[in-house]
Amino acid sequence: MSADKMATTASANGAGPVNEGKDTLSPEDLSELLAAGTKEVHEKAENTQFVKDFLKGRIRKELFKLGAVALYYTYTAMEEEIERNKDHPHFAPLYFPTELHRREALARDLEYFYGPDWQSEVSCSPAAQRYVDRIHEVGQEDPVLLVSHAYTRYMGDLSGGQVLKKVAQRAMKLPPTGEGLEFYTFDGIHSAKEFKQLYRSRMNVLVLDEDTKKRLVAEAVKAFQFNMEVFDELEEIGKTIQEDVLDAGMPVHGAMGGDIS
Numbered sequence: 001m002s003a004d005k006m007a008t009t010a011s012a013n014g015a016g017p018v019n020e021g022k023d024t025l026s027p028e029d030l031s032e033l034l035a036a037g038t039k040e041v042h043e044k045a046e047n048t049q050f051v052k053d054f055l056k057g058r059i060r061k062e063l064f065k066l067g068a069v070a071l072y073y074t075y076t077a078m079e080e081e082i083e084r085n086k087d088h089p090h091f092a093p094l095y096f097p098t099e100l101h102r103r104e105a106l107a108r109d110l111e112y113f114y115g116p117d118w119q120s121e122v123s124c125s126p127a128a129q130r131y132v133d134r135i136h137e138v139g140q141e142d143p144v145l146l147v148s149h150a151y152t153r154y155m156g157d158l159s160g161g162q163v164l165k166k167v168a169q170r171a172m173k174l175p176p177t178g179e180g181l182e183f184y185t186f187d188g189i190h191s192a193k194e195f196k197q198l199y200r201s202r203m204n205v206l207v208l209d210e211d212t213k214k215r216l217v218a219e220a221v222k223a224f225q226f227n228m229e230v231f232d233e234l235e236e237i238g239k240t241i242q243e244d245v246l247d248a249g250m251p252v253h254g255a256m257g258g259d260i261s
């Protein structure tokens with residue numbers, strides 16, 4: 001993907017309108033290394049059973065809620081570490097709290113699903129805890145690697161979010177006003193495509209040696225794997241929940257025709 005036109009929308013750290021990218025990308029640019037280096041694991045993630053079912057509109061509400069819980073713990077950890085490192089030269093250009101941060105949106109979604117007492121109703125699952133532990137480790141001991149975690153989640157959310165939102169809304173008959181799905185709505189971003197270009201250009205201004213770039217790609221692959229472990233865990237939990245409870249009130253087969261592309 002070409003990032004020759006940089007976004008002119010949001011900006012981090014008080015910078016003015018953004019037009020800071022180069023005209024062309026090179027294969028050594030971090031954005032390109034991350035995209036290429038995670039291509040294979042991205043395909044794997046898309047092909048996990050949980051994700052395939054989700055895309056087909058086979059969404060079990062109890063599992064969807066548990067997925068939101070896992071995301072809540074993940075983003076709480078990530079955004080805590082981002083705040084800690086917001087002035088670190090290896091993260092500062094990627095600090096976009098207003099545009100990107102998801103913890104509060106997820107808290108509102110959980111309140112919608114679990115009620116006002118939601119905090120006492122939810123807990124962090126083992127797979128989400130392993131992901132959370134790694135994010136804290138990275139944020140405190142090797143903060144440059146936080147870039148990989150932010151990239152994996154935020155760029156992914158900006159890429160597939162709208163499709164996933166519509167599928168979930170339809171399958172679970174959630175209100176069209178967006179309750180329960182605030183996670184998927186980025187109020188501060190009017191063009192996901194332009195924002196992703198801006199984010200890529202910001203990744204590419206980080207001053208990093210070749211070895212660090214390699215470590216960043218390896219960490220992004222790890223981040224995908226943590227996500228897949230959460231999906232697999234949800235899939236296993238799904239097997240223990242009765243089908244009629246899970247699919248109450250929604251068509252189970254072929255709800256979305258099985259193909260979003």
Ligand code: HEM
Nearest residue numbers: 001034035045046051055151152153155156159160224227
């Ligand atoms: C990018 C689809 C799951 C992380 C993309 C893009 C598409 C896509 C079409 C390209 C968007 C563009 O170039 O503008 C999907 C589908 C998924 C899925 C259909 C299955 C539901 C995931 C998961 C993750 C993820 C589970 C990680 C947690 C990413 C990232 C990018 C991306 C980081 C940005 C790639 C880059 O340009 O560097 N995805 N995705 N995706 N996705 Fe996914």
